[in-house]
Amino acid sequence: MKFSKTLVFSTVLAAGATLAFGASDVNADETYTVKPNDSLSKISMKFAGDNSLVNKIAEDNDIENSNMIFVGTQLTIATDGSSSNEAPVQQEAPKQESAPKQQAAPKQTSSSKQSSGESSSAKAWIANKESSNSYSATNGRYIGKYQLDSSYLNGDHSPANQEKVADQYVNSRxxxxxxxKTFWQANGWY
Structure with a gap:
């Protein structure tokens, strides 16, 4: 019975491969749906391995500005070197997708501000209170300069990992x- 299943599966694979190769000879154009962060250059790299298709894709798909494509747009890519007469339907990205991107930028800016100035003094203040600035300090399961739970460090007690994990912990919490620092002052821990 196992042999018959293998034989049937092999036959189906062979038929599928034959159809796939036969279909590629009939129509060498491929349809590609634009994904987030795509550009004509990236798409050209996927199909040709270089930027040689950028102008061709723009021309074949009636794209006026090759620096502006929209997520969800169906592009026809001529992989045999000839033009296609089909024009894509360009769709703008839904309004919902743009809004989070606009909100994400201020968050990144504020976190970069928090790593300098007063926040660096707050970081030094906490390190002094927790371990007297010692990366090798231990207190039960709490390890290092910021007295992080050992499970957060995943066995890497290096100063660089302690700094990285402490920043991630503080920013997320x-x-x-x-x-x-304000929380520490109110509670005696952070």
Whole structure:
């Protein structure tokens, strides 16, 4: 019975391969749907391995500005070197997708501000309170300069990992070192 299943599966694969190769001879154009962060250059790299198709894709798909394509647009890519007469239907990205991108930028800006100035003094203040600035300090399961739970460090107690994990922890829990310091002052821990 196992042999018959293998034989049937092999036959189906062979038939599918034959159809696939036969179909590619009939129509060498491919349809590609634009994904987030795509550009004509990236699409050209996918199909040709270089930027040689950028102008051809723009021309074949009636794209006026080759620096502006929209997510969800169906592009026809002529892979045999000839033009296609089909024009794509260009669709703008839904309004919902643009809104989060606009909101994400201020968050990145504020977190970069939090890593300097007052927040660096708050970070130093916490490190002094927690371990007297010692990367090798331990207190039960709490390790290092910021007395992080050992499970957060995943066995890597290096100073670089302690700094990285402490920043991630503080930013995700408090939104920055200043808020962590305020919490520490109110509770005796952060």
């Amino acid at each position: 408090y939104g920055g070192w200043d808020a962590a």
